Amino acid sequence: MTTTSNAPAPRTRRRGGRGPAGNRGEAVAGWLFTLPALLIIGVFLIAPIALALWVSFTDWNGRNSPLFNDRVDVVGLDNYAAITTEDSLLRELFGRSIRNNVYYVLLVVPLQTALALFLAVQVNRRLLRAKGFFRTAFYFPSVTSSIAITGVFLFLFSATGVVNRILAFFSVQGPNWFADPRGLVHIALGAVGVGGAPAGWDAPGFLGVSAWQWIAGPSVAQSVLIMLAIFTTSGTFMLLFLAGLQNIGAEVGEAAVMDGAGPVRTFFSVTLPMLKPTLFTVLTLGLIGTWQVFDQVYLTRGTPAAPTLTSPAYLAYNQAFEGNEPGIAAAIAFILFLIIIAMTLIQRFALADRDPSGFGRDRRNRRAVDGGRGDGGMAQGAARVQAGPQSGTGGGLT
Amino acid sequence: MRHSTKLGSVALAGALALALASCAGGGGGAGDGETAEPETGLELRMLIGSSGDAETQAVQAAADAWGEETGNTVQVVAASDLNQELAQGFAGDQAPDVFYMGWDQFQTYANDGFLEPYAGDLPNAGDFYPALVDTFSFDGEFVCAPKDFSTLGLVINTQLWEAAGLTDDDVPTTWEELQTVAETLTEGDVVGLSMGAEYARVGTFMQQAGGGLMDGETVTANSPENLEALEYVQGLLSSGALQWPADLGAGWGGEAFGNQRAAMVIEGPWINGALENDFPDVEFQVAELPAGPAGQGTFTFSNCWGIPEGQDTAETAQSLVEFLTSDEQQLAFSDAFGVIPSTQSAAATYAETYPENEAFVAGADYAESPVAFAGAADVVTEFNNAITTLDGADAQAVLDQLQTQLEAAYEASQG
Numbered sequence A: 001m002t003t004t005s006n007a008p009a010p011r012t013r014r015r016g017g018r019g020p021a022g023n024r025g026e027a028v029a030g031w032l033f034t035l036p037a038l039l040i041i042g043v044f045l046i047a048p049i050a051l052a053l054w055v056s057f058t059d060w061n062g063r064n065s066p067l068f069n070d071r072v073d074v075v076g077l078d079n080y081a082a083i084t085t086e087d088s089l090l091r092e093l094f095g096r097s098i099r100n101n102v103y104y105v106l107l108v109v110p111l112q113t114a115l116a117l118f119l120a121v122q123v124n125r126r127l128l129r130a131k132g133f134f135r136t137a138f139y140f141p142s143v144t145s146s147i148a149i150t151g152v153f154l155f156l157f158s159a160t161g162v163v164n165r166i167l168a169f170f171s172v173q174g175p176n177w178f179a180d181p182r183g184l185v186h187i188a189l190g191a192v193g194v195g196g197a198p199a200g201w202d203a204p205g206f207l208g209v210s211a212w213q214w215i216a217g218p219s220v221a222q223s224v225l226i227m228l229a230i231f232t233t234s235g236t237f238m239l240l241f242l243a244g245l246q247n248i249g250a251e252v253g254e255a256a257v258m259d260g261a262g263p264v265r266t267f268f269s270v271t272l273p274m275l276k277p278t279l280f281t282v283l284t285l286g287l288i289g290t291w292q293v294f295d296q297v298y299l300t301r302g303t304p305a306a307p308t309l310t311s312p313a314y315l316a317y318n319q320a321f322e323g324n325e326p327g328i329a330a331a332i333a334f335i336l337f338l339i340i341i342a343m344t345l346i347q348r349f350a351l352a353d354r355d356p357s358g359f360g361r362d363r364r365n366r367r368a369v370d371g372g373r374g375d376g377g378m379a380q381g382a383a384r385v386q387a388g389p390q391s392g393t394g395g396g397l398t
Numbered sequence B: 001m002r003h004s005t006k007l008g009s010v011a012l013a014g015a016l017a018l019a020l021a022s023c024a025g026g027g028g029g030a031g032d033g034e035t036a037e038p039e040t041g042l043e044l045r046m047l048i049g050s051s052g053d054a055e056t057q058a059v060q061a062a063a064d065a066w067g068e069e070t071g072n073t074v075q076v077v078a079a080s081d082l083n084q085e086l087a088q089g090f091a092g093d094q095a096p097d098v099f100y101m102g103w104d105q106f107q108t109y110a111n112d113g114f115l116e117p118y119a120g121d122l123p124n125a126g127d128f129y130p131a132l133v134d135t136f137s138f139d140g141e142f143v144c145a146p147k148d149f150s151t152l153g154l155v156i157n158t159q160l161w162e163a164a165g166l167t168d169d170d171v172p173t174t175w176e177e178l179q180t181v182a183e184t185l186t187e188g189d190v191v192g193l194s195m196g197a198e199y200a201r202v203g204t205f206m207q208q209a210g211g212g213l214m215d216g217e218t219v220t221a222n223s224p225e226n227l228e229a230l231e232y233v234q235g236l237l238s239s240g241a242l243q244w245p246a247d248l249g250a251g252w253g254g255e256a257f258g259n260q261r262a263a264m265v266i267e268g269p270w271i272n273g274a275l276e277n278d279f280p281d282v283e284f285q286v287a288e289l290p291a292g293p294a295g296q297g298t299f300t301f302s303n304c305w306g307i308p309e310g311q312d313t314a315e316t317a318q319s320l321v322e323f324l325t326s327d328e329q330q331l332a333f334s335d336a337f338g339v340i341p342s343t344q345s346a347a348a349t350y351a352e353t354y355p356e357n358e359a360f361v362a363g364a365d366y367a368e369s370p371v372a373f374a375g376a377a378d379v380v381t382e383f384n385n386a387i388t389t390l391d392g393a394d395a396q397a398v399l400d401q402l403q404t405q406l407e408a409a410y411e412a413s414q415g
Helices: A002-006 A010-017 A020-055 A078-084 A089-123 A131-143 A146-156 A162-169 A184-191 A220-247 A250-258 A263-274 A276-291 A295-299 A312-322 A326-353 A363-391 B002-026 B053-070 B082-091 B103-111 B130-135 B158-163 B175-185 B199-208 B224-238 B253-258 B270-278 B314-324 B327-337 B344-353 B355-363 B376-388 B395-414
Strands: B043-048 B073-078 B098-102 B145-151 B153-157 B191-194 B262-267 B284-287 B300-306
Touching: A020 A326, A078 A089, A078 A326, A089 A131, A089 A220, A089 A276, A089 A312, A089 A326, A089 B376, A089 B395, A131 A220, A146 A162, A146 A220, A146 A295, A184 A220, A220 A263, A220 A276, A220 A295, A250 A263, A263 A276, A276 A326, A295 A312, A312 A326, A312 B082, B043 B053, B043 B082, B043 B314, B053 B073, B053 B314, B053 B327, B082 B098, B098 B103, B098 B314, B103 B300, B103 B376, B130 B145, B130 B300, B145 B314, B145 B327, B145 B355, B153 B158, B153 B355, B175 B191, B175 B224, B175 B262, B191 B253, B199 B224, B199 B376, B224 B395, B253 B262, B253 B270, B262 B270, B284 B355, B314 B327, B327 B344, B344 B355, B376 B395
Parallel strands: B043 B073, B043 B098, B191 B262
Antiparallel strands: B098 B300, B145 B300, B153 B262, B153 B284
8 A cells, every 4th residue: 555655656656546545445435325225125124034034933922022032932943843744733724825825826827927928919019009098908907906906806706796797697607706615626526526535635645735635726716816816917017028029129020020930930939039038027026926925815814715715925924913923924934935936946947948049058058148148138128218218219118 | 455344344234233123122111110009191002993983982082081080191093903903012012001902812912921910900800791701811810801792692684574474472592493483584585594604603502502612621622512503503504594694695694684685693782883884774683592402602702901011001001991991981882882881780771771782781691702712713713614614514523623623722722
């Protein structure tokens, strides 16, 4: 430091000034500038997560602070054991909530993604009239509160609700939607003559839920919630796909037409691969959102089919505030967290492996190519978004 | 140098986080100081689960009257989700000074040592209904003073009753008569009887049969008496005379009754307000629940005035509760929002003032509180699910499963 500052040549000094000393100043300034964000993230994100993790290892009963409290004992993995290995009602409740949520995710994520993509392609067509109207209409359910929509659905699908009236008009007797706990797979099996559980399928299995119950499929009540979720979230994801579609230049489509590809072939071989980064985002957000489903479950608690609607997130709430078992609730939350992480990793792996464009056989190479292309696409997209409103040529979201 | 700066920043952030954490931990005064006399000039916070504006205003008015008398102020807060807001208050060391404590959560809270056991010291401790004292006792100690109570009765639609050619003499007093009139009343769209598909309704039949889920310290869920009760209910279901509200397109018994889809329902006094608001044209009367093989039986539901354990304000809050549970004040609450007073003398006055609710008051003599020990809620919810599909189910299997689960839960709550 002293040597550089004592250096005689102004050129050298200037260079020296930008050396370690300047770096240090920048570092301090950098930390200062990020400090508010770090504090906010620390206090509202990191600290609560750390505290929840701590609570999941204790028998805290919800009174006073869980830290520095003589009445709180560390119980190790007991809370996790209670919901995974112990033969108890709680484990069965947890198992059932996982079962319900698995079917919910399996149906909602692919269907909402497909519907969102379909809607995005439709409202992206050049020849479509009243584009603005359709885009607003499809997006509208997303901006409405999910509690309000669930409330409306409860009325629509009641035993004598609008849906059943319409079905009755076509001489179809609709089910008592929210009061029907029968699984769809069970109903289908019943229709082909398998009325009850085959021998041995009734014994408590994984997480205390019998095999017969694991294959039950979503209940009739659950399928209403599935429809609701698809209805409300497709609009949001349509917006993401729309942004992705507008990043694909018109020349790409023209080139495909010149090569003799029809609209279907163009969509699956050109458009879809180019939408892959968006697809990954949509699938990831969809997975996380569906695994954390709570509002709809909370609002339908107490309905006759409620046990087929529970989700781990709701069970955590229930254990914390109705059962005064914050430790169990935190344990459920962390298992849910692990599930979501695992699902996202699996999905990432699956999407990365099925690259039909066939750039290289070495995965590392391919990833590098993908990454480069992805970044290019993003940069291009950003440029287009910025240029869009000024240049006035098509591509704005309005 | 660079490294040390980085470290310094990290240390600074860490210190700040720690400071914040200690603020969170150290704030809020855990009461150590004991006060012998009720103080003046205190500001108490009261958290209630209100049924509506009428209740909130009446409670605030009563609290204000007490405050004027004693020189304190009370802030009444109506919770939108009482359990959740209470739990949050206790976790943050900011529990309200007085709050509604529901019968279903009482044992859980008492078990965790959240509640100040003050009720035994109240001058009017001996005036409450014994069943209510029982409900709000933990380990043999009377913990908190019951605010009011409700029992279940048989609510009858008098228009449908007369249309079916029935008279006052036909009001059922036994299970056989209940079955007969329910079948008579079942016609077309109307079913004779409905009630919530839950333990809090079906359990009354168990009591009438001489059973119950618990007998003292023993779980007796799969007793022959309970089986008899469930089989009787199954008989009603299979004859079509009893249907659950959900099957009638209603959210609860009162709605099915108001829509005239059910001629009789088993509900509590809260149905008065609901019918008055939503279905003012429905005429009805209330009878006591019919007796089973072992006599009469009904459930009582109640809230008590909870006071958090070990707070400085406990003495003052206790004097407020004493004021609120006085006969005079309880009757004022009855006038305002229709609850039945929790003391025997006030309830007798209430029955005279509101003869149409006499049956609900009469039930208090033999009513029991539903089983609600800490950890029982999950098991009861499971049982409720089984009741939804009771028609055609194996009643013995349902009870056996209930027995196993309840035994496990009870053992856990004792350990």
